[in-house]
Amino acid sequence: MYYSLTRNVLLLVLLICLEGVAQPSAFVRVSKTNPRYLELAGKPFIPVGPNICFARLVTNGDSLLAYYDHYFGRLAASGGNFTRVWLSTPMLEVEKQQPGLVDKQTETLIDGLVGLAQKHGIRIKFCLEHFRKVTGSPAPFPSSVPFDKPVYAGSISSMDAFFRSEKGKQLYLNRVAFFAGKYRNNPTIFGWELWNELNSVRVDDESLLLTWTTDMLDRVKALVPNQLVMQTLGSYDSPKQHELYRTYSALPNNELAQAHRYLDKGASLPVCQAPMDVLASDAVSSLLALAPAKPVLLSEVGAVEPHHTGPFLRYPADTQGTLLHDLLFASFFAGAAGPGQSWHWDYYIEKNNLWWHFSRFNEAISGFDPVAQQAVPFRLSANNGLTVYGLRGRTTTLLWVRDTASNWKSELEANRPAAVLSRKTIKPGLPASRTLSFYDPWKGVWTKGTPGKALSLPDFSRSIIVKLDY
Incomplete structure (x- = not known):
């Protein structure tokens, strides 16, 4: 399989060269004119696209590349320009055997994925980590991914030790340095997210996570100075989460203020059972109040069964994409730097053939420059x-x-x-x-x-x- 994968990646690179697909020359940055928005080569950059974080149930490299070629193609054909990918899932985890030892086949696979994004004109936000336990946290259901990292079991004793000790921090930074060495000069990479929903990691002292984030925002930014660096928290669905969002959004080097929020009948905040336009716009407005001088993104949004026990069972009935339409438009019109970024790219968007909503969003705002208009x-x-x-x-x-x-x-x-x-x-x-x-x-x-x-x-x-x- 290694030969097949390497051959296919080389063919992909050759195809990109033959088609004249050049690596983009400019990085996405926070607008100098209006820091609530993003810019690319002096013009507004509005990130349009859902999360495509991993390929569910795909277990070999060639199939994974075919998967992303299909999804990136569908997105690009609908005018999309952005997605989010987790680098810590089993298929893309470079530290498969021991910390610091890079699996060359996985490295080749990630190169291929970046090449596909370049081919289709998609910018990638890479999420660097997501594990919540060192061991004992398998995938919560068959099509999900594990939330542990047993390869670190011989190096650290607990999540507290990982975040507190210099050894744990160095494990993290060594991995970041590897990716930075490969991609820090590649503008296809929109930015780097330190951790998926960091506060979902259980530690004895939650302030440890804030201290770690503050430190890592600076240290990771030093490794990727031309790309954006940011952090994420769990779903904005309770009063406690509001206080966490207040604190993390205000961190100076957290370059984007991001929120995750879901339609969830099990959430304690009533707004999480409201119509999707109310749910999404409220999340954006709340973040704008907490971080008025930063770009705000509703970077994960969708609908789930109570307490995130699975995708929303009403998704199959939403053949017109009412939920997707609302989360796209409500977020942007509430003042976000882009439309809402849906989860459930496969269970919902692909299965219901809803990609056309992205092109309709683009058409609706065509010619409108929120920075020049001082929107x-x-x-x-x-x-x-x-x-x-x-x-x-x-x-x-x-x-x-x-x-x-x-x-x-x-x-x-x-x-x-x-x-x-x-x-x-x-x-x-x-x-x-x-x-x-x-x-x-x-x-x-x-x-x-x-x-x-x-x-x-x-x-x-x-x-x-x-x-x-x-």
């Missing part, structure tokens, strides 16, 4: 049975108008189809514009309207985009 998010609730989410700019304002009567409860639980709304009018409190246009993201159609302080909307279901040019 300010706002929200109007209960406006004629509608919620209006807006990005008010200097010369252009975009509105995303959502029907409050249509949501996951009505469509997926009560099996009540979204109604067609007619003769709806909104008064968003804006001056009359020079031109007025509408985009129906469900039909992919633009139409024109008559400007005024009261805006008469065309017939639509669920949601519609309103564009006002001044």
Whole structure:
């Protein structure tokens, strides 16, 4: 298999060269003009794409490359430019036999994955680690991944020892240094995430995790100075999580303020059972209040069975992608640096063939530069049975108008189809514009309207985009 994998990666590199796919020359950075957004070569970079963190149930390298070629291709064809990949899953873990000993076959595999991202124009955020125990934490269900790292069992005695001791820190940094040596000059790599949901690791003293994060943000950044470095926490679903997000989002070298949040009937925060647009926009607005001078991303979002015991059982019924649409649009229109980044790329997006939502999002915001427009998010609730989410700019304002009567409860639980709304009018409190246009993201159609302080909307279901040019 090693020969086959090496051969296929070499063929991939040759194909990229023959097709003239050049390595991108610019790194994604925090905007110098407006630090709430990202930039690429002086222009806004809006990261569009779901998590594609691992290939479920794939056990050989050639199949994994085929898997990512397929998913990256589907994403790129829909206008996507971004994803997240875990480097610590069994297929991509380079330390398979002992700490510090790199498995060359896995190294080749990761090179191939990066080559595929380059081929399809996808930027990767690599998550460096995710384990929660040294041993004794297997995959929670068959299609998940283990949450332990037995290869470290001979070097550290516990997770506390890993985070507290210099030996544990060096284990982590040696692994980072290996990846930095390979990819720190490759702009295909968007950035590096220290750990997936760090606070899910159980230690005797939780302040140890904060101390470790503060230290590692600086030390990892020194290894990858041209790429973004960030940390993540578990689902933003309880009052305790709010305080953790407050603390971690404020860390100076945590370059992005990220949130994970899920529709979860077992969560203690009521907003986690709200309509998806409310759930997503609340997470973004909360982070913007905690970190007003950083890009905010809803970097994991989706729906689960109570207490994360599995994917949402109503996913198969969501053939129109109501949940995906809402998590994309609500996040961006609440002021995030990009649309929400869905989990369940396979159980939900791929199975229901929902990739088209990414291209509809891109079309809806086409031509709108949130940095040049100095965009300010706002929200109007209960406006004629509608919620209006807006990005008010200097010369252009975009509105995303959502029907409050249509949501996951009505469509997926009560099996009540979204109604067609007619003769709806909104008064968003804006001056009359020079031109007025509408985009129906469900039909992919633009139409024109008559400007005024009261805006008469065309017939639509669920949601519609309103564009006002001044």
